[in-house]
Amino acid sequence: MRIRSIQLKNLHSIREEVKIDFMASPLSETGLFAITGDTGAGKTTILDAITLALYGKICRNSSEHEVLSYGAEEGFAKCEFEAGGRRFLATWEITRRFSKRLKEHKTDRYRSVEEWDVSKEQFIIQAERKVKEIDAFIEEVTGLDFARFTRSVMLAQGDFAAFLKAPPKERSELLERITGTEIYSLLSMAALERYRIEQQALESLQKQRESLKLFSKEEIKERKALFKQKEKENKEAKKAMDDARQALVWLQNMASLQTRLAASKVAAAQLEQEKQEVKEGLEKLAHHRKTLPFHPTLSRLEDKELEANALQAEIAQIEKENARLLGREAESKTVFDQKQKAFEALKAGQPAAMRLFEEVGKLDQQIANQSGNLAKIKSESEELRQQESENQVRKGKLEKETADVEKSIETTRQWLKEHAAWEALPKDLPAIRIMREQLRENLKNQKLVKEEMQVLAKKSGEAAAENGILAEQLNEEKKALTSLLGQFKTIATDEYLTDRADLLEKLNREIETLGEQHKNFRQLNGLSEEYGQALADLAVLEDQLDNLRREELAIDKLLLSALEECEEREAQLKFKQENYRLHQQIANYEQDRASLKEGDPCPLCFSVHHPFREHHFKPFVNEAKAELELAEEACHDSQTTRNSLLKRHYETATKILQIDSSTTGHIAKLQNRLLDYERKMATIFPGLSEEDFSKSHGEWLLKKVESFEENLNHKKSAREKLTQLNREIGQREEKLRTLENKQKDLQFEIQRSQELHKVKERTVEDLEKKFKEGTAELDKLVGKYSYQFSMEAANGMFTELEEREQDFSTKKEKLNELEGRLALAKQELKQLSKTLAELAAKRKVADAEVEKVGATLAEYFSKRKDLFGEKDPQHEREWMLEQLDRQEKDLAEARTVFSNIKESLALNQQSLKGRNERFLKTQKAISELQSVLEKGLQKTGFSDLAALRAAILPAEEALAIEQQAETIKNQEIEISQTLRETIKELEAQQKKMLTDREAQDLQAEIATLESTLQSVQQEMGALQQQLKDNELRQAEAEELLEKTEVQRKTFTRWAALYDLIGSSDGKKFRIFAQGLTLQKLVQLANVHLTNLFGRYVILKRPGEDLELDIVDTYQADNVRSMNTLSGGESFLVSLALALGLSDLAGRNANIRSLFIDEGFGTLDEQTLDLAITTLENLLAKGKTIGIISHVKELKERISTQVKVLKKGGGMSVVEITG
16 A cells, blocks of 8 residues: 555645645655654644544544634545555545534535546546445555554654663563454453453352242142041032021012012002092193194195295286396496407507518528527637637747756766766765664663673672572561461360361361351250231231121112012113003004094004004103103112122122231241241250240240350451461461572572673673674775775765765756756657648637628628517517417307306296296195184184184193103002012022021021131132142242352353453553564564664563563674664664564555654664664665654754644644755
8 A cells, every 4th residue: 555645735734735745756766755844733644634534533632623723613524545557535624613503613524536537537436425335445445544554654663762762560461452462451351350250150050949949749749638528528518608698698689579579569549639630731741632733734834824925925026136237237248349359459460570570580580590609609610719828838838948948968977977986875884874874873882791791790799689688588577487387276176286277277267167056056045036017917917817707798788679679670770661662653653543444454463443543552652761761760770789789799898818828827937937947946956845945935035045156256256366476477478488589589690690691791892893894895995986994984984975875866866867858858749830831720610600600690690670670579479379379268258258148048948937937826725724624613612823823832831741750550560560569479489498597697607607717718818829839949049050050150151261361450461462473573573674784683581471671683692682772773673573563463455655653762972873774674675754853963964854834823834845
């Protein structure tokens, strides 16, 4: 991957739009450049622009929306790069505007990736806006995600320099940050957390299974046998109670029947009195029934009178409307005639106008075509003239440029000829630089080794003095340890004079056993109080049960009465329904009966005699319906009462069952707890008798508790003293071992320092010899250029040689460039001359065509003005057609109005005629109906129509009298039937004679049986619940066993993983994984270190995870600590490690653009020279390296620079120099 250019605007302090093109001069002409500027100017912002364009992120600890310059509304970053032989452009844009609706700033971001299309010569969008899609595309084409990119392209040389100097405790965290291996710490801590979770789950399952208490087979068998016995007792008690309840119900039925018989007799007497009171109303009803045959005729007469009045009013209204319509008819006829004449006049002149419009339209089209053609020809002519002028200017510039280039070529050739001896410098300078650095390194190593010899001598003397002090401390610690061991043996008994850890473990077990026994005694002491409270609760529950049972008995009595009443009301309802149905049938046939004639057969029964035709039977339909509704209401009330009593009975029985079940379960649980505590006591004291259990609340138990407490406190006191002594003894032993180990280390260090001192002496001799040989060889090489080597004048000599080499290379490249420019300029001049001749010929032809088209257009304009002036034919045509259409519509509308008025007038005349005819017919019908009524009155005894109307009763009053009479009749039938049925049922009940006992005796017997039955059922419920609970616990125990085995396997697997990598701080697996990472990193770094400076090889220290040593191949592969490296050597090693990390993170990506943002501020002049020389060696691999720094010496050494300059107000500008 190679970065071609960067563009940015309004990022941090860089507000102006900036483009840094690495493919253009001067950046394209060098592989090493510097990004310079004061602290805070915005140098790192250039790197931020790269990561924003590619990944939408920045490396620093801030959000990407914070990079927008203060006060700016929009900004962007663009990065053009190459990868895999293809060109891409990545863009990141941000806008921030104030929203008046939300009253806050709204930030929007846009990202895209484009690829260069060679055929179209433009960038084509491949992905935009979707972050995941863009990130995936970038990673696919570059082979790098954000993390790998920052480690591959932006070298972490400074981090590795800190890593080499860091103490062992900080080294792991540094390496984790540099290499991005945080996941291994998280995995290690997650393994520990999962181990704990699975362990807790396993222990929880085990405790759950242990807490279940299951019956033995004998206990199950015993409870089942007892349940069968109680079941038999329950059946016997139920049978006796059912017999007693039947007898009690019989007695209650007898009493109810006798009460009903007396009530029926009283109702019969009241009914006779009501029959006398209704007699006057029946006479009025008889007169009303005489008027019934006249009701239809009277109704028709009233209808005809109303119809005649309505017709008379309608006739008057129609006559008035006819007069109004006659006036409107004459008016509409006049309007129609006027509009018809105007329309015919306008239509007659239409054809001539249309022909004129068409001729003018064709002429306008010809003018438009010629005008467009003239404008096009003029534009072409002007464009040709402009091209001709531009080419003339370009030709003059090229002729001048050609002369200047020829002059420059001659000057450059002359200079190269005069300095031909410098041509060998590019070949010899690398060797001179390496030899110079080797000599410098030799002198530094001599100085360093001599300093190390002084340090070793000093350390040896200090270690000998410290060894004497340690010997005295060892004697004192041994005396103190002997004293503590004596105290421990004094407190411990002879029985425990063994290993101290075993002694304390045994003492802990005894204390734990005594504590458990003490706890059991206290629990047993409180059991009697708990049992007494349970008995009190049981008494309360039994009182509640007695109250509920008495309530249930009272509800049973009321329920029996309600059931009987409900049966009676349902029977009455059926009777009333049948009565209502019969009266409806009679009413349905009454109208047909009136139409029968004597002698004619009936259509239903075919009889020729019809006795009821003259003697009408009035059906009491309304009365029967009212009685039916009363019966339905009474039946509904009885059913409501019955259902309410049934609900109360069910609720009371449910409460009894609930209290019964809860009491039975509570007692069973108390019994189980008592048995459990007795078993515990028997386990603690196998010799306890039944009498001892009864003492659980007395002085005996209190004495036992006090005895246990005293023994327990004595044991705890001894344990605390022995634990304290054991801790002090352990501390003394640990300190003694530490001192002994320290003494051994000091003795080893003294011996090692002496041996190393001898090795250093030999090393100094070798370095001095090599320095003399190197000086002679270098002096021979620079002698070719009239120089003599000396360490004092070396810097000036090397600078002059490098400047000569640079000048010669620059002049040679310049000559090649000038010769290429000259050839291109001559070719372009030839092509321009040919183009100018062609443009002049084309321009003459265009001018002639302009004159010709202009003459034709003037002729068309003159003809058009003569025909139609300046008017628009299309507009005039549309106006004429619009007038024709409007007048035609007006004419049609006038015709429609005239026709509608004529039709309305004819319809009114016809309607008036019909209503006059209907009025005459209605008057005739009224006369006929009055005559019929007068004839009928003579037979019925009414004097006139007024008397007839006075005898008619209102329908409600007549219905009320009829209903009253029908009610009395039905009540008489009902009372008679009730008396018969009651007497019959009373006789039937007396025949059964179920008992001769009193009701009070039966109720007392039922209560006793219910109590017995309840007790037996409670015992059965308790036994059944115990067996059921035991089955559930057994199933739960089996399920828990399966779950425990599954969990045990899971726990074993996670425990194995925890043993391998688990730790609370993540260090265990992190150190292991980092050791492997560091091993691979060292391999990659050594490849780069060999290319940069072949003297050193990095070596991972055997047996140590994160320790590195350096192998000096110039000193017989001597292995030494990283701390012995000089500043320049440390820079080389850290740079090699950073390049190795770039390879490791980049994987298979070919990284050709690198940036270094740190590491040069602490280097001296010589080390800085070595650093820059090393970086220049990387250029041979085709890499481009950018160094971000504010170091003055670095700016002077690197000529090509991207300068970031502060301009005040928090703004900076970018300049490129070279």
